[in-house]
Amino acid sequence: MTNNWGRWGADDEAGALNLVTTGVTRRAAGLVTTGQTLSLAQPLGPKTPAPGHRHQPARFMNRDAGDYALGARTPGGFKFAEDTVQFATHSGTHVDALSHAWSGDELYNGHSSALTRSTQGAQRCGAEKLAPVATRGILVDLVRASGEPLAPQTAVGPEDLERGISEAGVSVEPGDAVLVRTGWWESKGSSDSYFADEPGITEEAARWLASRDVALVGADNYAVEQQSAEPGFPAHLVLLHQFGVPLIENLNLAELGEALSVLGRSTFFLLFAPIPLVGSTGTPVTPVAVL
Amino acid sequence: MTNNWGRWGADDEAGALNLVTTGVTRRAAGLVTTGQTLSLAQPLGPKTPAPGHRHQPARFMNRDAGDYALGARTPGGFKFAEDTVQFATHSGTHVDALSHAWSGDELYNGHSSALTRSTQGAQRCGAEKLAPVATRGILVDLVRASGEPLAPQTAVGPEDLERGISEAGVSVEPGDAVLVRTGWWESKGSSDSYFADEPGITEEAARWLASRDVALVGADNYAVEQQSAEPGFPAHLVLLHQFGVPLIENLNLAELGEALSVLGRSTFFLLFAPIPLVGSTGTPVTPVAVL
């Protein structure tokens, strides 16, 4: 199988999220043993690292405590504060919608890329088409495996994934979410060199994952895939464009790695609840692991 | 008990979310039977209704298919689109952080309101302090009970909640999330009169819920509580300020109501995964029900 186009009908915009059937969700719920809940998201705010070509996240207070200090009215003693936020949708922990990357003139499933415009955004495969799912997560913990964060530009190939997963005593099943801990965020997250030369999966690894019918792929780096001097994002094209697999980027996997290590497990109940931003090419998300 | 201040320590900023213990989460996971997953969020975008004093949500395309049609380079055949979004944090389906409402000079738990400023936002009880939780949700379906959406300004008192919950054959337990379906969004969501005169819970109902140690309260209207000509938001003060119970507003509860009705149930596994917007007074959220 070279892609998932047409697999879920000509109109499908949900891609591999379709693989999370009710059966997959039921089995995943059965993984809950301790009840411990972990966020895999980084804080999103004015200090969130952003690459040079994207706008820095911003928060503007529309009403705050200072207004009351200066005499604003308080009907019934009620005071409130509110704010407006602004961010590039590919900032912080976010999911790439299926409209984010393509080649030629078609998005995933043959949707016309010509419907992604300034005026209306992505009219096909926008972030609002990413239905929330609850599924089994598998952590491929390359930091635990090697004892340290991966070096810059380290390529994570199919054999690395295969070894990591088999050492965990599991095998990938349809609808699984595979999260790869490279250690990049932990080691470079507060550094100017975060947005360059990340270690990550290769095109072949992406194809290996897609062929096993995963629903989601995520990593603790800015682009999931390995980055070097050569331009292009081949794993993005394999996963987003050919197989309709959403990518979760800039994950925080350190605490999850620790917790799973203590439990001697690699799998968990994963909840993926993206914000349905209409016409956006990505959206912030707080993936949640329940152990 | 008149409030939850000090209950989880002097530094606590998570409030009633602390009530969702690992035991609560484990039991909630046991509610999953069909594996059906439902989003309770409305789409968030330029057409999302916004009240007059808040900025309309906006999406700006930073790169789109038009740029490629005009000759942008495509290294390795790779094309991508990206965008920036802007919205008031109290737009669409969102959660009120505990910094959103207060009276006097202290937020929930005695945190100084003076730390909510233009420059840094809410330095206490910001949205990033709302840890994700997985708990039992109870739907109080007043549309199903009465056969139609509640009329404008209808007051939902403790007795209404009590009746709705007992008819469902359950009782409220610590850590539960109680969601109230009034039918307001379903009947007025596309109307200019949405942001006025909503039906909703009363101050007494808020106190009743808090006294039962609920972790979360939500509704399918813009402010959870009943609104009439009199100013003020007393239920906000009871829940957010006194008891530290986050509020989820502008929920979409129609499909959940239908699905639960078919199953003859009122409870479900609820995942609450807010975006950790640093210093914000609220954040969008996609609450997810797993049946």
Next chain:
Amino acid sequence: MTNNWGRWGADDEAGALNLVTTGVTRRAAGLVTTGQTLSLAQPLGPKTPAPGHRHQPARFMNRDAGDYALGARTPGGFKFAEDTVQFATHSGTHVDALSHAWSGDELYNGHSSALTRSTQGAQRCGAEKLAPVATRGILVDLVRASGEPLAPQTAVGPEDLERGISEAGVSVEPGDAVLVRTGWWESKGSSDSYFADEPGITEEAARWLASRDVALVGADNYAVEQQSAEPGFPAHLVLLHQFGVPLIENLNLAELGEALSVLGRSTFFLLFAPIPLVGSTGTPVTPVAVL
């Protein structure tokens, strides 16, 4: 002459502003007699009328007096406030840059429209190419002429301009700025019907003005030209695209009309100092009349 393409060289992006030679400016400076200075701009802020498809102007305070009331430090007793603004560049009193309107695949002077992209904005004929000029302004005061604001959809043709100008005892000379007072802003500025059915110049009037080598055309309405049920902006194409004449929209001409009436004049020294917004298709401007 059917257009001004090539008239000032193949690279020209300033268009008819080139007609304001040093001689034109010197003569215009000679018009100053009373020294009275008038702004022709409307206030620009959150209450500025905006059409439905454009974002409402916004101002966000980044630091304000409330921060000091809450205890912000004041080194040396120094306090300050600052803000961020956001607006559609075609809001309020603004000038249309020559990149704003075109037909076919070329902007004014044959510049490729393909250089107007999401990523970089208008790389040709952006607002930063609108050099400031000081020239003679002529007010065609149709409110004074008819004793009342023009009715909706009133077409102002060449003969109306000709009559208005000859009654003023002047004739149009190269480099002049012609400003047309229709009374639309004065009568409809605070009305919901402002952005529809405006009176204004016709395509023929636009051609008449261009043939007289005017440098600028402005009016006290939202689009300079007459608007009716038929779509299209033919006068925009004549002036911006074919002749490179920038348009000033949403002018406030009431006070100028009064002042000139008192003096028995129709001409004045006009300063046009647009903000050099890089790559923008328009920019706010405060045109200034010195009498």
Next chain:
Amino acid sequence: MTNNWGRWGADDEAGALNLVTTGVTRRAAGLVTTGQTLSLAQPLGPKTPAPGHRHQPARFMNRDAGDYALGARTPGGFKFAEDTVQFATHSGTHVDALSHAWSGDELYNGHSSALTRSTQGAQRCGAEKLAPVATRGILVDLVRASGEPLAPQTAVGPEDLERGISEAGVSVEPGDAVLVRTGWWESKGSSDSYFADEPGITEEAARWLASRDVALVGADNYAVEQQSAEPGFPAHLVLLHQFGVPLIENLNLAELGEALSVLGRSTFFLLFAPIPLVGSTGTPVTPVAVL
């Protein structure tokens, strides 16, 4: 005289701009000899330098040529592009409104600083109160005087101004605008060190200028006044707060310096046409010199 409070009435919000009488404007217009027009503004756009605590200026295309390349409709052959801009009002070439800086609880003229809030911005002395003026500009060209840009932290005192002005053969008169060319923008404008250690006027120089009844003070650096390790902006307080003299920052004075040098002059007709941003603490401006 220690300040200008009350000088133009208790309600005055225009400050020293009141000094530009019609007589001052008439005489200034008489300075026009060559008719050459020069912009003193820097381009304002995504690449404009911004200090770390302020948001980088941004431009978002709402409609561009790519939309037409992808098939957007063109009624009557008409195509158009439009954009939204966002910037801190103290970015690029801008004027500090009289609400920008104060000490104690009062702005210039005793206006309550408590009216500068998150919700409504500066309700007193906002940028919309800066009436445009046309006056005489005097360039104090310290680059020409010393043959090179001033070194970091160079203090420009009253004697430096006095010498510079007397060498130019003029004396400061009420209503004049004094612009100081330090060479900072020319030498550091594209450098990371631009926003630190600028040369500029001292508190004493500010007082000297105010005592001569200048209407405006500007410079080619980010804060007009000399900056060193010591915190505070004393010249801001003298000029903005005590005397109501608006400051123009980030001017481009290189071309003006060259042109005046060729003509052997130091004075010129200056037009100051700020954008009337309602409630803002500053606004972009394109000051224009007519020689």
